[in-house]
Amino acid sequence: MLKLLRHLVQGAALLCVLYFSAALMLGVIPVNGTFTQTRGGVPIAVCSNGVHTDFVLPVKSEVVDWSMAFPPQSFPADVARYDHVGIGWGDLAFYQSTPRWSDLDLAITLRAMTGLGPTALHVQYRPGPGSAERCAALTIGAVQYRKLAEYIGATLVPTGAPVAEGYGTSDAFFPARGRFNLFTTCNVWVGEGLKAAGMPTRLWTPFAFQVMPPLEAAAGR
Structure with missing residues (x-):
């Protein structure tokens, strides 16, 4: 039994090393590195709290009205x-x-990585990017924004109602498609959306710290 346990621990350690090695290698390969901002386009942002990254988008534009997908009356506050x-x-x-990172629970994290639990879109009505969080703001063309909106819309299960309450009164969780796992994390989902919209990202972005640098570099150009 001790020998078996030792082999299991060694196997798990090897898998962790391989996973993080792959993340580090693939997480530096640029995608859409020639992106340039569109003057007079749609202003969007990606914000990170250190664990998750989110798209921060205008509620209404000529391309999409997000209040149709996420009805304001579904939130406790007047949003x-x-x-x-x-x-x-x-x-x-x-x-x-x-x-927040300080709330990370190993047991819940490991259970999430199995891909057996339901997924959701975390939706928060809010002001634009805040100064107290890490955000990269860019201006993209209408075609790019439409592709991003289509990507997000394809993830949403269009019930029009939340599946769970949020952290406060202006956010909620809406049912979503897809399975969260080691290879398809919340940050990979954002990275794939960036790819779909022709925005700068990395080949594989399982962690928040891999999503932000290409966007911040593009925002400064």
């Missing part, structure tokens, strides 16, 4: 005063338990 909406994706239980 009509907000002109932006934050949208992220992930395992529902993991999302609910980890609003």
Whole structure:
């Protein structure tokens, strides 16, 4: 039994090393590195709390009206005063338990990585990107924004109603498609959305710290 346990521990350690090695290698390969901002386009942002990354988008534009997908009456607070909406994706239980790094729970994280739990879109009506969080703001063309909106819309299960309450009164969790796991994390979902919209990202982005640098570099150009 001790020999078997030792082999299991060694195997798990090897898998962790391989996973993080792959993340580090694939997480530096640029995608859409020639991106340039569109003057007069749609202003969008990606914001990170250190664990999750979210798209921060105007509630209404010529391309899409997010209040149709996420009805304001579905939120406890009067969210009509907000002109932006934050949208992220992930395992529902993991999302609910980890609003910050300090809330990270190993058991919930491991359970989420199995891909057996339901996923959700975390939607928050809010002002634009805040100064107290890490955000990269860019201006993209209407065609790019439409592709991003289509990507997000394809993830949403269009019930029009939340599946769970959020962290406060201006956010909620809406049912989503897809399975969260080691290879498809909340940050991979954001990275794939960036790819779909022709925005700068990395080949594989399982962690928040891999999503932000290409966007911040593009925002400074």
